[in-house]
Amino acid sequence: MLEHLRVANLGVLEDASIDPSPGFTVITGETGAGKTLLFGGLRLILGGKADSGSVGPFGEQTQIDGLFDVGDGEIGASRVVPRNGRSRAHLEGTIVSAGALQDRLGALVDIVGQHDQLSITKPAHLLELIDGTLDDKGRAARDAYRSAWTGLQDALTRQQQLGGDQITLARELDLTRYQAGEIASAGLEPGLDEQLEVDVSRLRNVEEIREHLSETVRLTESMVDMAGELVSRLRKATGLDPALGELASEADGLAAAISELTRESRSSAGLLEADPARLEELEGRLTAIGDLKRKYGRTLDDVIAFGAEAARRASELQGLIDDSDEIDARIGRARAEVRKTSESFHQRRSDAAAEVSNQMRSHLSDLGLATAQVTIQLHETEPGPSGADRIVMEFASDSRLESGDVASVASGGELSRLVLALRLATRSKGTATLAFDEVDTGIGGKTALAMGAKLAELAKSSQVLCVTHLPQVAAYADTHYVVERPADGAAQVRPISGEDRVREITRMLAGLPESQAGMTAAAELLEGAKTVL
Numbered sequence: 001m002l003e004h005l006r007v008a009n010l011g012v013l014e015d016a017s018i019d020p021s022p023g024f025t026v027i028t029g030e031t032g033a034g035k036t037l038l039f040g041g042l043r044l045i046l047g048g049k050a051d052s053g054s055v056g057p058f059g060e061q062t063q064i065d066g067l068f069d070v071g072d073g074e075i076g077a078s079r080v081v082p083r084n085g086r087s088r089a090h091l092e093g094t095i096v097s098a099g100a101l102q103d104r105l106g107a108l109v110d111i112v113g114q115h116d117q118l119s120i121t122k123p124a125h126l127l128e129l130i131d132g133t134l135d136d137k138g139r140a141a142r143d144a145y146r147s148a149w150t151g152l153q154d155a156l157t158r159q160q161q162l163g164g165d166q167i168t169l170a171r172e173l174d175l176t177r178y179q180a181g182e183i184a185s186a187g188l189e190p191g192l193d194e195q196l197e198v199d200v201s202r203l204r205n206v207e208e209i210r211e212h213l214s215e216t217v218r219l220t221e222s223m224v225d226m227a228g229e230l231v232s233r234l235r236k237a238t239g240l241d242p243a244l245g246e247l248a249s250e251a252d253g254l255a256a257a258i259s260e261l262t263r264e265s266r267s268s269a270g271l272l273e274a275d276p277a278r279l280e281e282l283e284g285r286l287t288a289i290g291d292l293k294r295k296y297g298r299t300l301d302d303v304i305a306f307g308a309e310a311a312r313r314a315s316e317l318q319g320l321i322d323d324s325d326e327i328d329a330r331i332g333r334a335r336a337e338v339r340k341t342s343e344s345f346h347q348r349r350s351d352a353a354a355e356v357s358n359q360m361r362s363h364l365s366d367l368g369l370a371t372a373q374v375t376i377q378l379h380e381t382e383p384g385p386s387g388a389d390r391i392v393m394e395f396a397s398d399s400r401l402e403s404g405d406v407a408s409v410a411s412g413g414e415l416s417r418l419v420l421a422l423r424l425a426t427r428s429k430g431t432a433t434l435a436f437d438e439v440d441t442g443i444g445g446k447t448a449l450a451m452g453a454k455l456a457e458l459a460k461s462s463q464v465l466c467v468t469h470l471p472q473v474a475a476y477a478d479t480h481y482v483v484e485r486p487a488d489g490a491a492q493v494r495p496i497s498g499e500d501r502v503r504e505i506t507r508m509l510a511g512l513p514e515s516q517a518g519m520t521a522a523a524e525l526l527e528g529a530k531t532v533l
Contacts, residue, residue: 001108001433001463002042002069002109003074005020005038005042005066005067007037008062008063009056010037012034012485012491013038014058016038016493017493018493020463020479024456024458024464024479026465026466026474026476026477026479026480027465027467027468027481028467028469028482030484032485034485035467035483036438036467038467039111039465040054045077046106046111047089047102048098050079050086050098060082063081064078064079064080065078066078068105068108068432070108079098110434110435111435112420112439121407121415123390124386126391126393127389130349130391131352133352133356137348141347144341145345145387147341149383149384149385152334152337152338152383159328170321172313172317173317173321176313176314177310177314179306183292183303183304183306186289188289188303190300192300193289193300196289200279203274209272210272213266216265220261224255224259224262228255230255234248289303345389346387353376353391354376357375360376360422363420363421363425364421367447367451368443368451369397371397371398372399373394374393374421375393376394377394378390392405393405394406395410395418396409397414406418420451420455424457434462434463434465435465437467438468439473440469443470451470451472452470452473452475469508470508471508472525474504474505474508475505475528475529482504502522502523502526506519509522509525
């Protein structure tokens with residue numbers, strides 16, 4: 001539902017805002033005052049095509065801001081159209097494309113106007129509206145079809161995963177199993193190659209390492225005697241000068257460290273032992289890891305990852321081969337189930353479409369198309385996600401005329417009334433807001449009163465906005481805005497009620513807002529609409 005719309009510097013609108021009611025909101029005003037510019041702004045914020053030529057004289061850019069209630073929260077959006085350059089769009093404070101606006105907000109508002117690509121001409125939308133009228137048995141048939149369709153798609157996806165024939169799959173399975181097994185048998189773990197290189201270096205250089213350690217022991221042993229003499233001297237000095245106690249302590253630590261170094265060097269040298277067999281084993285493992293790296297990755301981690309993926313793929317291939325023997329039969333069963341459920345679903349849809357057609361003819365008769373013919377037909381076609389039906393709405397404005405596709409034969413005014421009749425017949429809540437742009441084209445009198453009543457009735461289930469010239473329609477509104485444009489000035493939009501509304505209805509009736517007779521008629525019209533509601 002549209003909660004707020006602000007249009008700035010669009011044509012003659014300098015800065016205008018409306019806050020539509022949840023029910024029926026009308027916008028009126030003199031011809032050329034700028035009423036339809038509000039809907040032009042609404043189209044822009046829904047992602048419609050931007051035209052820099054529509055930027056008004058009150059600045060260098062047009063800006064549209066909107067706030068939408070989506071049930072569980074609100075969505076804020078804006079659109080900026082500069083006089084020079086490309087338009088910019090924002091959704092919830094984030095820069096987005098115009099297409100993103102359309103994707104997110106387009107389904108919330110249906111603008112009905114002579115120059116719009118009306119949703120009534122879109123088969124998918126018609127099917128959605130018809131499905132919204134299904135009874136419990138119809139919804140059960142729809143759910144059964146959807147389940148069958150999903151089962152068929154799952155089977156076809158599995159068949160596609162199978163790819164080639166079993167020989168090809170078996171060949172790939174052998175390869176992936178070999179690769180996974182070769183890597184697994186190497187007993188790899190992260191960092192193993194680095195540790196092996198350290199161990200190999202030690203075993204290759206046992207004698208040289210032992211020689212260095214022996215010399216280290218000899219040197220540290222000679223240093224032990226010197227360290228003892230050092231400690232003795234500093235202790236004597238400390239006895240004469242206590243301030244030297246810290247130096248004595250450091251000497252003690254140094255002597256202890258040299259003794260520990262001597263012990264560890266001697267121990268390390270004692271542990272060293274030549275082991276040609278162990279060296280050969282470790283060198284072999286390093287060589288094997290090198291071979292694996294050349295085949296499966298630059299690093300050991302790459303090789304380990306490749307092995308894991310090969311094992312996963314081998315398991316997948318085995319599953320595919322196991323399934324391949326019966327996949328054709330599975331697909332056959334799924335297709336049969338789709339055909340069976342589509343027949344039941346088609347019948348339920350056809351019944352619903354016939355009922356909607358009957359109701360639409362009744363509403364169209366009230367709307368000045370007494371002899372109009374409208375029929376919604378469902379023709380069986382190839383199954384798809386939404387069923388196995390091709391929907392067509394055929395229309396003729398007079399029973400003596402041959403019916404044709406509504407998109408081809410209906411005029412703009414007729415399309416508007418068809419949409420109104422369809423919405424009333426389906427009571428669809430799929431679209432939160434319906435905006436009718438001069439839906440009253442070519443009607444008046446009793447038909448205009450009927451249209452006002454039906455728009456008000458529709459507003460009980462959807463928010464309805466309407467730009468109108470007809471006082472009979474405006475009288476039924478819950479909220480009334482008027483667009484006024486002083487000579488050579490910017491158009492202004494303001495809400496009206498009470499006496500202001502009576503004067504506006506009077507102007508629409510007689511062109512004389514201060515006419516006493518007109519005001520009496522306007523008051524009667526408003527009171528009559530209130531009585532009907």
